[in-house]
Amino acid sequence: MTEDLQESSLRPFIDTFERMRARIAEVVVGQEELVLGLLVALFAGGHVLVEGVPGLGKTLVARSLSQVSGALFKRIQFTPDLMPSDVTGSSIYARETGSFTFMPGPIFTNMLLADEVNRAPAKTQSALLEAMQEQQVTVDGNSRPLAAPFMVIATQNPVESQGTYPLPEAQLDRFLLKLTVENPPKDIEERIVKQHARGFDPKDISNLAPATTPEEIVAMQRLCEGVRVDDAIVTYMVELVRRTRDDRAIELGASPRASIAMLKAARVVAASEGRAFVTPDDVKPMVKPILRHRVMLHPDAELQGLSADDRIDEIVRAVPVPRGT
Amino acid sequence: MATLAAVLLVTSAARADRDPAAAEGHARAARTELDMQFCRAPKLPLGPEALELCSVAAEIPDCAALVAACDAALKKPEHDEPSDFMKSLMAALGLVAHGLVYLLVGGAVIALLVPIVNAIRKRRRDASIAEKVDVTATNTATTEAPKEIERVDDAEEALRRADDLARRGDLSRATTLYLAASLSALDRRGAIRITKSRTNGEYVRACSEADSRPKLRGIANEVDRVHFGGEPPTEERVGKVASLAKALVRALPLAMLLLGLVGCGNPGKPKMNDPAGTELFVETMKRQGMPVTPLGASLASLRPLDDGEPAPILVIDLERTHLEPDAEDKIVAWVASGGVLVLMGDGSHKLSKTFGYSSHSVNVKEVDARLTPLAIDTSDDDDDDESETLFRARLQKSRDAATKHFRGMVPFPGVVEVAGGLTLVSAGDGAYAIEKRHEKGVVVVVHDSTLLRNAVVARPGNAAVITALFTELSANPAYTGGPEEHRTAEVRAIKLARREDGISPPDNPFSALAQAGLERGMWHALAASLVLFLAYGVRHARPKPEPAPSRRAFAEHVLATGAFYARSPHPTRALASFARFAEDRVRQALPRGTHDVPAFLAQRTGRSVDDCRTLWERVTATTPEDTPKGDELRVLADLRGVLITALRRDTGERRLPEAKRPPT
Known part of the structure; x- marks a missing residue:
């Protein structure tokens, strides 16, 4: 498939990609990077952890994405008393039939918004592990496949530590991207307020027309897998990830899953540019979203005020970009 | 003997172009077609050389204007002495001009130094980047760095290499080199900055030259397509990349050239209005099939000819070209190796004397150039038993009978003498131009150089004389043996030395300035530039404060504490x-509603509450003014360990620095 993919066959993908982006922009002002990251993750078959303070439109973006993708959307507000079965579903005894009937949880959807995911205890968070990795849920010994496409969009608030349960490393590693949402600049914020002044209701986006279908998204995902990745690009990606393991300021570096995530994301970026091959330009923008939640800084580095993004920037600057022979 | 005859029999077709009889017509046509104005509208005022030619002006047809100009010039009284005011004004202007020259030289030196300073700064910058890489990347197998892009310093050279690779069919590497050349040129112009970690797309986006951006994008796309897309490069596509790269690399030089052309104004059609110019001679020779080209290099750079290397005819106008000793030595060696040298004018020149010539003036103005035919009818020479002596006598008779004569007039008659020479052009009973062999070469000395001048060539008969002279020289090869044995019909290249060709080329820009008489100004400018350079360099070499870290106060605090920790005389x-600092960090990590720091530390570190309480009370009770107890550094180390352990376990807190609190 890799050899056969022609750039002309990417035309429908670009059209769909741009159409979705344009539709989302009808209701979401600004946040282009967040939207791009979500679209990349969607077509790469990954999940996204969105970190930002409340009120920046994270939920609106997620809902808009599900609306334009024509996919089923469900939302779980994670709370400290949320149980795994509240996520996955459970078997309930039916008195009439005398047997247990499985009641699917909200995870049986195409897009799941796990709002404030770090407010639930690790036990509940772990309920997502199998779903995110295997795209199936095992309850009472029975594995039930999830719908395709399946995407988890988890949000968390970075400033509150009271009553929160930081996500374990294993859970973090399953997110393809971690996107950080910043406060919008002044002009964008003014546009947001004006949009609301004109009567925009973020709770009602039902008039947002779907730009594609779940089936088409799955087909597009397969199409992206055909994007060519040169060996030099693979070496570049592996080198970027390996350097996180050797950096003195990083206590725990990224796993090979990060390299694979980079590969998937870069393919989608390349396809969205209409190219049937990946270039270093497709890799670089994805490095920070892919690595920032996969590295654990050394305490001394934290004491010096360093952040994961700072170290990743340094690593990107240190690794030579491949340019061919 | 038959061989000799065969050598002499050269087809007449080979000399069809060299016909002195037609030279007159060629000269006339050249004057008309090229609109030479030295006769109709001569350059005024007439220069000293032009004035010397006035004696022939009257003999040139349609040259009334030149005659009138000559009359006017010769009758014109001497210029009056300039007034004192004019003298002082000229002196002042001279000073201003002197100052301007200083400024010019200074500017040139600064222009030379700026790239050097930039290169030094770039090297330092790169070195600092390299150091950073070493610090952050330990024990890592470094990826093979892309060599071509960063190592290309000379964009033109890279283009040439790329062209060469493309010609040899290595299209893949050629595309990379085209990209490298483009980036190098843009880097040199300051439009981008090349670093190893930048992608091609980043270069395109960062390019500050808006016009160059689409071209660079085109090249980068093609390179990416070849190297990452796996598409084999085609000649057509590489050709497109090459044209884009060349447009990028040569954009500035072309622009500068255009600017220069515009700045210099349209030079327009040359008027060729100097009676003492050489345009008519050059044009006539060209129409005779013997193109005359400028030497184009210093005579001091002449190198001896190799065996078998074609020997051109080198014409030096001794009245115009000042020869330095070094140039003279090189000329002598060049002639000895087989060159044909024509020295025109000043028969008493040192170089002429080197070859044994002497000259003196005569009153006969008429000159007679003889042209020995290449082909002599020896068809009746079928007697193989004829002796050598008889054959040569008959040959000489045939030659004398067939030799053609072309007569002209020169303004400065004179004869040249040399022992064993062969007369080419005679003036009365003497030789106006005489040829003599010098080792493997031939030296021809012509009494003066007026035969090269427009006005003299235009005079009826003279074009034939000068053409006959060079035709004879062209037919007479420069190697040993009897002149009749090796005559040839080959057309030799004729090189005319320019005024400046007698000067040795400068070894370096400074010696060039010294040769131009700007030695003192150069030293002054150099000193001024050195002062500027040092001032600039010192300013940039001064250590700059490190850029403020994102959490300046916090980091400085920790650094300061660390310094005290190491060797502070004030441990308290x-x-x-x-x-x-520790209290601040711990309180951030304390769960809401909790205030018992020792209990929190004990829970996080696994130590006993009492230990933590003792430690905490000890450190919080310490003030900077306390008398040292001697255990401060140990307590500080203990506290640091507790703090790190406590914060490491607080994973939520660990990620805090990444987040940013919204502005309130």
């Missing part, structure tokens, strides 16, 4: 400072 101050 160090401990108090670190305690404040």
Whole structure:
């Protein structure tokens, strides 16, 4: 498939990609990077952890994405008393039939918004592990496949530590991207307020027309897998990830899953540019979203005020970009 | 003998172009077609050389204007002495001009130094980047760095290499080199900055030259397509990349050239209005099939000819070209190796004397150039038993009978003498131009150089004389043996030395300035530039403060504490400072509603509450003014260990620095 993919066959993908982006922009002002990251993750078959303070439109973006993708959307507000079965579903005894009937949880959807995911205890968070990795849920010994496409969009608030349960490393590693949402600049914020002044209701986006279908998204995902990745690009990606393991300021570096995530994301970026091959330009923008939640800084580095993004920037600057022979 | 005859029999077709009889017509046509104005509208005022030619002006047809100009010039009284005011004005202008020259030289030196300074700064910058890489990347197998892009310093050279690779069919590497050349040129112009970690797309986006951006994008796309897309490069596509790269690399030089052309104005059609110019001679020779080209290099750079290397005819106008000793030595060696040298004018020149010539003036103005035919009818020479002596006598008779004569007039008659020479052009009973062999070469000395001048060539008969002279020279090869044995019909290249060709080329820009008489100004400018350079360099070499870290106060605090920790004479101050920092960090990590720091530390570190309480009370009670107890550094180290352990376990807190609190 890799050899056969022609750039002309990417035309429908670009059209769909741009159409979705344009539709989302009808209701979401600004946040282009967040939207791009979500679209990349969607077509790469990954999940996204969105970190930002409340009120920046994270939920609106997620809902808009599900609306334009024509996919089923469900939302779980994670709370400290949320149980795994509240996520996955459970078997309930039916008195009439005398047997247990499985009641699917909200995870049986195409897009799941796990709002404030770090407010639930690790036990509940772990309920997502199998779903995110295997795209199936095992309850009472029975594995039930999830719908395709399946995407988890988890949000968390970075400033509150009271009553929160930081996500374990294993859970973090399953997110393809971690996107950080910043406060919008002044002009964008003014546009947001004006949009609301004109009567925009973020709770009602039902008039947002779907730009594609779940089936088409799955087909597009397969199409992206055909994007060519040169060996030099693979070496570049592996080198970027390996350097996180050797950096003195990083206590725990990224796993090979990060390299694979980079590969998937870069393919989608390349396809969205209409190219049937990946270039270093497709890799670089994805490095920070892919690595920032996969590295654990050394305490001394934290004491010096360093952040994961700072170290990743340094690593990107240190690794030579491949340019061919 | 038959061989000799065969050598002499050369087809007449080979000399069809060299016909002195037609030279007159060629000269006339050249004057008309090229609109030479030295006769109709001569350059005024007439220069000294032009004035010397006035004696022939009257003999040139349609040259009334030149005659009138000559009359006017010769009758014109001497210029009056300039007034004192004019003298002082000229002196002042001279000073201003002198100052301007200083400025010009200074500017040139600065222009030379700026790239050097930039190169030094770039090297330092790259070195600092390299150091950073070493610090952050330990024990890592470094990826093979892309060599071509960063190592290309000379964009033109890279283009040439790329062209060469493309010609040899290595299209893949050629595309990379085209990209490298483009990036190098843009880097040199300051439009981008090349670093190893930048992608091609980043270069395109960062390019500050808006016009160059689409071209660079085109090249980068093609390179990416070849190297990452796996598409084999085609000649057509590589050709497109090459044209884009060349447009990018040569954009500035072309622009500068255009600017120069515009700045210099349209030079327009040359008027060729100097009676003492050489345009008519050059044009006539060209129409005779013997193109005359400028030497184009210093005579001091002449190198001896190799065996078998074609020997051109080198014409030096001794009245115009000043020869330095070095150039003279090189000329002598060149002639000895087989060159044909024509020295025109000043038969008493040192170089002429080197070859044994002498000259003196005569009153006969008529000159007679003889042209020995290449082909002599020896068809009746079928007697193989004829002796050598008889054959040569008959040959000479045939030659004398067939030799053609072309007569002209020169303004400065004179004869040249040399022992064993062969007369080419005679003036009365003497030789106006005489040829003599010098080792493998031939030296021809012509009494003066007026035969090269427009006005003299235009005079009826003279074009034939000068053409006959060079035709004879062209037919007479420069190697040993009897002149009749090796005559040839080959057309030799004729090189005319320019005025400046007698000067040795400067070894370096400074010696060039010294040769131009700007030695003192150069030293002054150099000193001024050195001062500027040092001032600039010192300013940039001065250590700059490190850029402020994102959490400046916090980081400085930790650094300061660390310094005290190492060797502070005031350990209580160090401990108090670190305690404040620790308290701040711990309180951030405390669960809401909790205030018992020792209990929190005990829970996080696994130590006993009492230990933590003792430690905490000890550090929080310390003030900078306390008398040292001797255990401060140990307590500080203990506290640091507790703090790191406590914060490491607080994973939520660990990620805090990444987040940003919204502005309130």
